[in-house]
Amino acid sequence: xxxxxxxxxxxxxxxxxxxxxxxxxxxxxxxxxxxxxxxxxxxxxxxxxxxxxxxxxxxxxxxxxxxxxxxxxxxxxxxxxxxxxxxxxxxxxxxxxxxxxxxxxxxxxxxxxxxxxxxxxxxxxxxxxxxxxxxxxxxxxxxxxxxxxxxxxxxxxxxxxxxxxxxxxxxxxxxxxxxxxxxxxxxxxxxxxxxxxxxxxxxxxxxxxxxxxxxxxxxxxxxxxxxxxxxxxxxxxxxxxxxxxxxxxxxxxxxxxxxxxxxxxxxxxxxxxxxxxxxxxxxxxxxxxxxxxxxxxxxxxxxxxxxxxxx
Amino acid sequence: xxxxxxxxxxxxxxxxxxxxxxxxxxxxxxxxxxxxxxxxxxxxxxxxxxxxxxxxxxxxxxxxxxxxxxxxxxxxxxxxxxxxxxxxxxxxxxxxxxxxxxxxxxxxxxxxxxxxxxxxxxxxxxxxxxxxxxxxxxxxxxxxxxxxxxxxxxxxxxxxxxxxxxxxxxxxxxxxxxxxxxxxxxxxxxxxxxxxxxxxxxxxxxxxxxxxxxxxxxxxxxxxxxxxxxxxxxxxxxxxxxxxxxxxxxxxxxxxxxxxxxxxxxxxxxxxxxxxxxxxxxxxxxxxxxxxxxxxxxxxxxxxxxxxxxxxxxxxxxx
Numbered sequence: 001x002x003x004x005x006x007x008x009x010x011x012x013x014x015x016x017x018x019x020x021x022x023x024x025x026x027x028x029x030x031x032x033x034x035x036x037x038x039x040x041x042x043x044x045x046x047x048x049x050x051x052x053x054x055x056x057x058x059x060x061x062x063x064x065x066x067x068x069x070x071x072x073x074x075x076x077x078x079x080x081x082x083x084x085x086x087x088x089x090x091x092x093x094x095x096x097x098x099x100x101x102x103x104x105x106x107x108x109x110x111x112x113x114x115x116x117x118x119x120x121x122x123x124x125x126x127x128x129x130x131x132x133x134x135x136x137x138x139x140x141x142x143x144x145x146x147x148x149x150x151x152x153x154x155x156x157x158x159x160x161x162x163x164x165x166x167x168x169x170x171x172x173x174x175x176x177x178x179x180x181x182x183x184x185x186x187x188x189x190x191x192x193x194x195x196x197x198x199x200x201x202x203x204x205x206x207x208x209x210x211x212x213x214x215x216x217x218x219x220x221x222x223x224x225x226x227x228x229x230x231x232x233x234x235x236x237x238x239x240x241x242x243x244x245x246x247x248x249x250x251x252x253x254x255x256x257x258x259x260x261x262x263x264x265x266x267x268x269x270x271x272x273x274x275x276x277x278x279x280x281x282x283x284x285x286x287x288x289x290x291x292x293x294x295x296x297x298x299x300x301x302x303x304x305x306x307x308x309x310x311x
Numbered sequence: 312x313x314x315x316x317x318x319x320x321x322x323x324x325x326x327x328x329x330x331x332x333x334x335x336x337x338x339x340x341x342x343x344x345x346x347x348x349x350x351x352x353x354x355x356x357x358x359x360x361x362x363x364x365x366x367x368x369x370x371x372x373x374x375x376x377x378x379x380x381x382x383x384x385x386x387x388x389x390x391x392x393x394x395x396x397x398x399x400x401x402x403x404x405x406x407x408x409x410x411x412x413x414x415x416x417x418x419x420x421x422x423x424x425x426x427x428x429x430x431x432x433x434x435x436x437x438x439x440x441x442x443x444x445x446x447x448x449x450x451x452x453x454x455x456x457x458x459x460x461x462x463x464x465x466x467x468x469x470x471x472x473x474x475x476x477x478x479x480x481x482x483x484x485x486x487x488x489x490x491x492x493x494x495x496x497x498x499x500x501x502x503x504x505x506x507x508x509x510x511x512x513x514x515x516x517x518x519x520x521x522x523x524x525x526x527x528x529x530x531x532x533x534x535x536x537x538x539x540x541x542x543x544x545x546x547x548x549x550x551x552x553x554x555x556x557x558x559x560x561x562x563x564x565x566x567x568x569x570x571x572x573x574x575x576x577x578x579x580x581x582x583x584x585x586x587x588x589x590x591x592x593x594x595x596x597x598x599x600x601x602x603x604x605x606x607x608x609x610x611x612x613x614x615x616x617x618x619x620x621x622x623x624x625x626x627x628x629x630x
Contacts, residue, residue: 143326143613144333145605147568148586152598153337155590243455247572250457251587263455270461270576277465284458292453299449 029228032304039300042293049290053099062090064097064260076278083278085268095283098260103290105176105261106242112180113241114234117187122218124188125195135192142185150244153178154253171255175248179241187233194226228305232298239294246287262287316618323614330606335380338595339373367393380599390596394589399600402585409478410581414570417501421508422559426552428509429516433524434543444513451510456503456569460576463499474499478579500577504569508562515558519551553623560616564609 034040067087076083082092124134154174161170198204199222207221246263248254250270255261257268262283269279364370368379383390389399432444468476474495484490523529524547532542571583578584582601589597 139322140326140329143330143606143609145564145568145602145609147571148602148605149334149337151571151587151590152602156338239453246455247457250455250572251575253590266457266461273461273465274469277469280458280461280465284455284461288450288454288458291455292449295449295453 029301029304033300036300036303038296039303042296042300045289045293046297049099049286049293050103053096053103056096057093060092060096062093064093065089065258082282083276085265085276085279086272091265091279091282094260094265095262095286098262098265098283099286099290101172101255101259101261102242102245102263102287105172105179105245106238109176109179109183109241109245110234110237112176113183113237114187114230116180117184118191118223118230120184121188121191122195122223125192126199126214126218126222131192134188138185138188141182144182146182147244147247150178150182150248151251151253154248158253167256168259171259175245175254179244183237183241187230187237190229190233191226194229195222198222198225232302232305235294235298235301239291239298242287242294243291312621315621319614319617323610326610327607330610331381331384331603332377334599334602334606335377336373338599339376384603389600392589392597393594394592394597399596402597403582403600403604406580406582406585409579410567410570410574410583413478413497413500413573413579413581414504414566416497417504418508418563418566420501420505421512424505425509425512426516426555429513429555430520430543430548432513432517433520436521441517444517448510448514451506452514454506456507456572457576459503459506460499460573463502464576467499476577478577500573500579503573503576504566507569508566511562512555512559516551516555519554520547523547523551553620556623557616557620560612560619563612564605567605567608 067089068084069087074084082090082095084091085094120134120138124131124138157174158171161174164170165173195218204217204221207217212221245254245261246266249261249263250267252267254267255264257264265283266280266287269276269283273280368376371379380390387400389403391398392402395402428444432441435441464476467473476499478496478500479492482489482493482496484493529542529547532546533539537546567582570581571586573579574581574584575587582604585597586601588594589601
């Protein structure tokens with residue numbers, strides 16, 4: 001690219017830059033990302049799913065908690081598009097509502113995990129003194145048996161939190177908190193490795209020589225350069241968190257039955273597989289579709305943000 | 312080498328100690344009383360309840376209980392279950408074979424399938440096989456195990472009636488028909504777990520092989536005139552397998568965790584099912600014991616993976 005530019009006259013170079021807008025990392029990444037066909041399809045699917053959960057109830061007005069035993073366990077019909085559950089409640093409305101919570105749990109808990117992991121990783125990577133103690137802490141957390149511990153903590157603290165924050169918010173805070181606190185370790189390791197190599201670079205030295213303080217160097221100079229792997233980890237993390245939440249709900253230790261997350265609906269459906277398979281298949285497929293598209297998007301992002309793969 | 316192993320061991324022991332402390336503290340400091348379900352029974356007079364608490368040693372401050380617990384653990388005594396009053400060790404001994412029969416076999420199948428799939432995927436990158444394997448892998452680790460389990464039950468137990476959907480642990484294998492029964496009832500839980508394991512390990516093997524294929528030593532091997540088969544199997548695969556083997560070792564504890572869900576769906580009376588049930592019952596001694604076992608498994612297999620890595624890769628310096 002540089003070679004033809006040098007042969008051009010000055011005027012032509014200016015013309016070509018106006019024809020082709022400036023290329024930033026993110027524009028390049030987006031251009032690269034668009035060529036990953038599965039990732040693009042997945043992005044579309046995910047946007048559709050989010051619209052489905054957020055905008056669906058605006059179009060589809062059926063209430064999620066209208067109980068009608070005469071309609072119990074009916075398959076899809078024109079009145080109830082995806083059928084009903086054992087209490088005759090409309091499944092489609094419940095799925096739309098539950099999807100909001102499932103996706104919110106995924107996003108918020110990953111934000112928590114990323115914040116914790118980035119802070120700890122950055123401190124460990126930047127300040128040599130903190131490296132050893134913080135990494136020992138990370139190793140310790142990595143040795144915790146995550147799923148069993150989640151189950152125990154949720155069981156033990158559920159009632160207290162429910163009493164303090166109310167049924168919905170209390171459980172939400174707890175699940176998000178526990179998933180976040182038990183999943184920051186890989187991010188911390190990733191960020192630490194990035195910081196260890198980046199802090200040796202000339203631009204950091206340059207920043208320091210003009211008098212930038214440590215805090216500014218970390219936040220303004222090193223962190224933006226370490227962002228791509230964090231972004232990929234975060235994307236895939238959202239899928240993982242949605243899976244964890246639905247697993248907890250499926251084991252009966254997540255949200256209560258009146259808060260229908262996808263995992264919870266599946267849990268309620270598991271004893272009626274023979275007479276009402278639709279009740280289990282729809283929420284399960286939604287979880288699967290969401291996580292699958294998030295994983296493909298993560299894969300596409302990884303390719304798009306990989307500097308070795310520029311074309 | 313010996314020093315390296317010793318050093319790793321010396322890190323592992325305090326880790327287990329700290330984790331046991333954390334686990335115990337969480338259970339001891341939790342606002343939910345382990346005897347709440349028992350205490351909720353109005354027929355139990357308060358003084359009896361107090362007497363039971365004292366007899367169980369629940370009135371001691373929790374650091375004292377922790378020390379008592381650790382000292383008896385050191386003698387191989389896990390305590391007694393609040394619910395069944397039998398020693399926790401006996402419960403674990405009953406449950407462990409069921410878990411191992413399902414989880415162990417599934418993991419074995421996963422590894423055996425995954426390595427060739429990952430290898431062929433990498434060698435024939437972007438071929439039809441690779442696309443198929445990639446899609447399969449993404450499906451494998453995106454589909455929740457409880458959903459695969461439920462789908463299998465709907466298709467094979469309810470519609471086709473091929474397999475039972477409740478695992479019968481009382482089945483004793485003594486001849487061919489009972490062996491076939493055992494196979495029939497294990498097929499679905501094993502498939503569910505193996506699908507996930509195969510997907511993860513195959514994906515990892517593929518990535519490792521792809522890292523190695525363009526390296527210089529591969530070109531050297533080819534230019535020596537070695538057959539492609541030898542280059543791939545003897546040179547590339549052997550080097551790529553080092554991190555894969557570590558991943559396989561590291562994955563063992565996770566697999567036990569995943570078994571919690573699978574055991575729940577198919578009602579396999581294993582460790583995971585015992586854990587979920589004991590959590591529901593507030594049976595603290597059983598819960599602490601199982602959590603500790605899971606933690607020890609994690610630390611043990613981390614240690615094992617580190618040592619394995621050092622043994623397999625001569626480039627690693629042990630310091």
